[in-house]
Amino acid sequence: MAISNEEVAAVARLARLGLDPEDIPGYAAQLSGILAFVARLNEVDTSAIEPLAHPLDLHARLREDAVTESDQRDAFQTHAPAVEAGLYLVPKVIE
Amino acid sequence: MGDTFPRGVAALAAGLARGEFSSVELTRHYLARIAALDGRLNSYITVCAEQALTEAAAADAARAAGRAGPLTGVPYANKDIFCTRGVRTSCASKMLDSFIAPYDATVCERLRAAGMVMLGKTNMDEFAMGSSNETSFYGPVANPWDLDRVPGGSSGGSAAAVAADLAPIATGTDTGGSIRQPAAFCGISGLKPTYGRVSRYGMIAFASSLDQGGPMGLSAEDLALMLNAMAGFDPRDSTSVERPDEDFTRALDLPLAGLKVGLPREYFDAGLDAGIRTAVEQAAKVLEAQGATLREVSLPHLDLAIPAYYVIAPAECSSNLSRFDGVRFGxxxxxxxxxxxxxxxxxGEGFGAEVKRRILIGTYALSSGYYDAYYRKAQQVRRLLRDEFNAAFAEVDMLLGPTTPTVAWRAGAHASDPVTMYLGDIYTTAANLAGLPALSMPGGLVDGLPVGVQLTARHFDEARLLGLAHRYQQETDWHTRQPALA
Structure with missing residues (x-):
């Protein structure tokens, strides 16, 4: 299954991943190769098999409804690219 | 330098306990070796000289006060995927080049509590995505056995550091073979525990249903000692398995009589290097001579492990790495x-080419219209593979095979074609898909390069797995071979 340059650009937009336009044909060729390779999965009939999301049969654990975490906003924001007054700064979203 | 120290955690711990040397002396020795030799390997991203000496002094003080545990004062190298409070955690990515975590991963917390001394953070493939340690933002790592060859990946820095004696032991993580394959390429031992055994809290996520941390060292005994400190239930990891703590050294001296070892015939197909095949067959004979019985078994769909892995891992990666948005950190x-x-x-600026490839593949596989054809299909094959392992383990106790189809390749050999590199993961990815514990240990040399022999066990059977490897290492000396560099 071949992937076109346009499909690579569309998937990159979905993933919010900026690509250099001149790299797109290379990604298209490599992704096509990977998809052709994983198409081997179709060699086996799995229609009667339930998907396995996780290797162990785990159940979500319950815990006491108690406060265990304290406010660490200052610590967490020390490595943020841009903050002001305890808020994360991003470009204006609403004009 | 000039001081000589024994090699390996067990011997170092014994020397510390007998007062033959202090942790400060030992730590100075390793820091000096790193300063002298790591320019040729690039196995460390960050060396923590000052902090390590402080931790070593604290370990010596604890020993003087009668508060030493089995690993107090033993140095280790920490893969740069585990968050360390106050020390940069880069995951070998430009994205996290300046990231200093505000907390310690549970693994680091546990190793600190055990009194171990962190020498530094080791190099790796970017976000643990790669099999050659060539995708690191901080440059490739060289294999100590041949500097022109790759050390394997993604835990290539940890493997190279232990092989070259720039650390007695190291942490690694294994999503599709990232502990076992570099251990094989660098001639050391490495264990991927059962999924859920070692906490993933603070271990930067790549593919959450596959990722598992584990030890990389010189012998099965050293791995058992280190796993005792690393493993344990952690309520902060929702997939951590709630089981009582156990002593992973308990089965090291168990006799092998009555143990059934299976040789999956699919592990010995045409793609396997003839020298590696011979090494595995010789390992089987060593185990048989000690009382284990050998039996051929079958994993009919083993060849689908890589395609299933290269759908599931990128899909989970594309989801996990969406957190790197340029807003909160990175x-x-x-x-x-x-x-x-x-x-x-x-x-686009923060991620390298291999990470971008996997985000693109994962996003594609999860996108509307393709989900059933790729992701759901891969999960169905995942169950098929797990059931085939379960069937094999109804007949035998352990599986024996190669870790990799070839020895370490030359740097740059697979640069233009990701799929040929992915094919090298044929023997390792299945254990992650099935969540099984698996170990690689040195089993020979081909053209002067180390060969890895892989053992796989049932879920939670690490103690016997380590015991089998230990018995093998009592009868052979491959694990004591050192590269010329060291």
Whole structure:
């Protein structure tokens, strides 16, 4: 299954991943190769098999409804690219 | 330098306990070796000389006060994927080049509580995505056995550091073979525990249903000692398995009589290097001579492990790595014109080529219209594979085979074609898909390069797995061979 340059650009937009336009044909060729390779999965009939999301049969654990975490906003924001007054700064979203 | 120290955790711990040397002396020795030799290997991203000496002095003080545990004062190298409070955690990515975590991973907390001394953070493939340690933002790592060859990946820095004696033991993580394959390429031992055994809290996520941390060292005994400190239930990891703590050294001296070892016939197909096949067959004979019985078994769909893995791992990666958005932490582009531009350029600049490839494949596989054909299909094959392992383990106690189809390849050999590199993961990815514990140990040399022999066990059977490897290492000396560099 071949992937076109346009499909690579569309998937990159979905993933919010900026690509250099001149790299797109290379990604298209490599992704096509990977998809052709994983198409081997179709060699086996799995229609009667339930998907396995996780290797162990785990159940979500319950815990006491108690406060265990304290406010660490200052610590967490020390490595943020841009903050002001305890808020994360991003470009204006609403004009 | 000039001081000589024994090699390996068990011997170092014994020397510390007998007062033959102090942790400060030992730590100085390793820091001096790193300073002298790591320029040729690039196995460390960050060396923590000052902090390590402080921790070593604290370990010596604890020993003097009668508060030493089995590993107090033993140095280790920490893969740069485990968050360390106050020390940069880069995951070998430009994205996290300036990231200093505000907390310690549970693994680091546990090793600190055990009194171990962190020498530094080791190099790796970017975000643990790679099999050659060539995708690191901080440059490739060289294999100590041949500096022109790759050390394997993604835990290539940890493997190279232990092989070259720039650390007695190290942490690693294994999503599709990232502990076992570099251990094989560098001639050391490495264990991927059962999924859920070692806490993933603070271990930067790649593919959450596959990722598992584990030890990389010189012998099965050393791995058992280190796993005792690393493993244990952690309520902060929702997939941590709630089981009582156990002593992983307890089965090291158990006799092998009555143990059934299976040789999956699919492990010995045409793609396997003849020298590696011979090494595995010789390992089987060593185990048989000690009382184990050998039996051929079958994993009919083993060849589908890699395609299933290369759908599931990228899908989970594309989801996990969406957190790197240039807003809360990590790299941010200059002068974004709007929020979309901020996301796209921050991620485009921060991630390297292999990470981008996997995000693209994963996003594609999860996108509307393709989910059933790829992701659901891969999960169905995942169950098929797990059931085939379960069937094999109804007949035998352990599986024996190669870790990799070839020895370490030359740097750059697979640079243009990701799929040929992925094919090298044929013997390792299945254990991650099935969640099984698996170990690689040195089993020979081909053209002067180390060969890895892989053992796989039932879920939670690490103690016997380590015991089998230990018995093998009592009868052979491959694990004591050292590269000329060291």
């Amino acid at each position: 790299h941010r582009c200059e002068n974004p014109k709007d929020l979309f531009d901020l996301y796209c350029r921050s991620r």
